[in-house]
Amino acid sequence: MNKRKLFFYLVIFVLSSFVFSGTIKISALVDGSDYIKIKGNNIWVEHRNFDPIKDLKYKFDPPEGLPDRTVNVKLKKEKGTGSITIVDKPSRDNNYTLTILVDNDNEEVYPQLYKFTVYWKEVSSIYSGFDKDKYDYVHWRGSVDGRDILIFNGRSVEIKRERGKEVENVRYSFSNRIPRKRINVYLKKVDGRGNVEVIENPSYENNYSIKVLVDDGPYSGRDVYDFYVYWEKDRYSNEDYDFVWEGKVDGADYIIVRGSRVFVKHLRAKPIRDMHYKFYSYLPEKPQDVELIVLRGRGKVKIVEQPSFLNRYGVKILIDDSKGGDYRYKIALRWEGGKSISKYKTPSVVKKKSVNGGVIRWRGYVDGVVELRFRRNSVVAGVIRGRKLKNVKTSFFKSLPRKKVKVSLNKISGRGRVEILQQPTKYNDYSVVVRIIDDKKGMGLYEFELYW
Numbered sequence: 087m088n089k090r091k092l093f094f095y096l097v098i099f100v101l102s103s104f105v106f107s108g109t110i111k112i113s114a115l116v117d118g119s120d121y122i123k124i125k126g127n128n129i130w131v132e133h134r135n136f137d138p139i140k141d142l143k144y145k146f147d148p149p150e151g152l153p154d155r156t157v158n159v160k161l162k163k164e165k166g167t168g169s170i171t172i173v174d175k176p177s178r179d180n181n182y183t184l185t186i187l188v189d190n191d192n193e194e195v196y197p198q199l200y201k202f203t204v205y206w207k208e209v210s211s212i213y214s215g216f217d218k219d220k221y222d223y224v225h226w227r228g229s230v231d232g233r234d235i236l237i238f239n240g241r242s243v244e245i246k247r248e249r250g251k252e253v254e255n256v257r258y259s260f261s262n263r264i265p266r267k268r269i270n271v272y273l274k275k276v277d278g279r280g281n282v283e284v285i286e287n288p289s290y291e292n293n294y295s296i297k298v299l300v301d302d303g304p305y306s307g308r309d310v311y312d313f314y315v316y317w318e319k320d321r322y323s324n325e326d327y328d329f330v331w332e333g334k335v336d337g338a339d340y341i342i343v344r345g346s347r348v349f350v351k352h353l354r355a356k357p358i359r360d361m362h363y364k365f366y367s368y369l370p371e372k373p374q375d376v377e378l379i380v381l382r383g384r385g386k387v388k389i390v391e392q393p394s395f396l397n398r399y400g401v402k403i404l405i406d407d408s409k410g411g412d413y414r415y416k417i418a419l420r421w422e423g424g425k426s427i428s429k430y431k432t433p434s435v436v437k438k439k440s441v442n443g444g445v446i447r448w449r450g451y452v453d454g455v456v457e458l459r460f461r462r463n464s465v466v467a468g469v470i471r472g473r474k475l476k477n478v479k480t481s482f483f484k485s486l487p488r489k490k491v492k493v494s495l496n497k498i499s500g501r502g503r504v505e506i507l508q509q510p511t512k513y514n515d516y517s518v519v520v521r522i523i524d525d526k527k528g529m530g531l532y533e534f535e536l537y538w
Contacts, residue, residue, distance in 0.1 A: 367424025444484025
């Protein structure tokens with residue numbers, strides 16, 4: 087062995103001594119869904135749906151628990167039929183707090199015992215491959231058996247399979263969206279036996295996408311591939327934006343910007359809370375492609391409508407947070423031709439109060455036709471045709487008010503039709519009547535939300 091190789095192995099040995107790891111063993115009795123949050127060696131529960139978690143037990147090894155540093159986290163489920171998902175990994179943005187969702191909402195057995203182990207490992211930044219303070223990145227991981235091309239655009243990933251089997255267990259995260267301009271891209275492979283390489287950098291011709299080839303073709307069976315694609319940070323300042331918006335999201339909403347005004351259209355789950363926004367210039371009345379910059383967020387954020395004559399020159403943004411629980415989103419927009427906001431009566435900084443809405447969630451097994459009457463914080467079921475309801479659960483996040491409100495329905499699951507028959511009025515004592523029509527044989531599981 088020559089001196090250069092010996093030096094290399096000695097460096098790896100020394101650096102590996104600075105890699106700390108640990109485990110957290112957790113068990114709990116779950117009837118619904120709950121978020122388990124971990125910071126250091128502190129653990130607590132934020133309840134999401136149906137009955138709260140019971141008999142929570144845990145053991146940290148080492149006793150100090152998670153460090154106040156970025157760590158790689160994995161999870162292994164040992165007992166329980168529902169899903170256990172890491173929804174937020176420890177980072178500086180969340181004060182190095184780990185969030186895990188245990189979801190027993192749609193399982194036939196409840197309450198049910200869940201057991202799982204969390205594994206964490208801190209990798210020394212000395213040999214992590216790149217400086218995360220200097221570079222933005224996308225971190226991708228998946229089980230590959232074949233040859234695939236991954237297309238990264240904005241904050242989304244598309245997989246084009248060239249040959250072999252479908253990619254499984256895909257996980258990815260963006261530190262920031264990929265900018266819509268030509269940039270030099272670099273790659274750091276962490277794991278994987280085959281070839282991984284960047285085959286296209288962002289350009290106008292490929293809609294400013296990064297294309298990565300993952301080739302496991304020469305080998306049999308599957309292998310886990312783990313890599314980073316990174317690029318130099320584009321250090322914007324607020325003066326570079328025409329509009330900045332932030333708010334706490336738990337569900338899905340449209341944000342519509344027109345002129346110097348902002349409108350919110352609620353789609354499902356809980357309404358937006360603690361919303362703030364600031365205009366640096368007004369959106370001009372002309373067709374153009376507005377640029378969206380996601381400054382903070384964990385779900386889907388995209389422009390679904392650009393300014394045009396048909397929408398009175400407004401830009402429409404979808405924020406879809408499907409992971410559950412409040413999360414603060416912050417976005418910015420840039421457009422061309424905007425003039426000073428001072429000519430408008432609307433102040434440049436606006437704070438809006440939370441929307442005074444609420445949500446009711448219902449779940450149960452249906453065989454036939456059923457009508458449900460929701461009033462205040464109670465529900466009465468009437469079977470029009472078919473068998474008696476089974477395993478019914480109702481969660482009121484807020485009582486239905488004794489006034490006329492517009493109630494919308496979001497069907498989560500169910501093989502038949504679910505529809506609102508009556509809206510709240512003084513003639514029905516401010517009740518909402520929902521009909522479920524299940525024409526197929528046997529019992530079918532239905533779940534829906536009512537929100538206003």
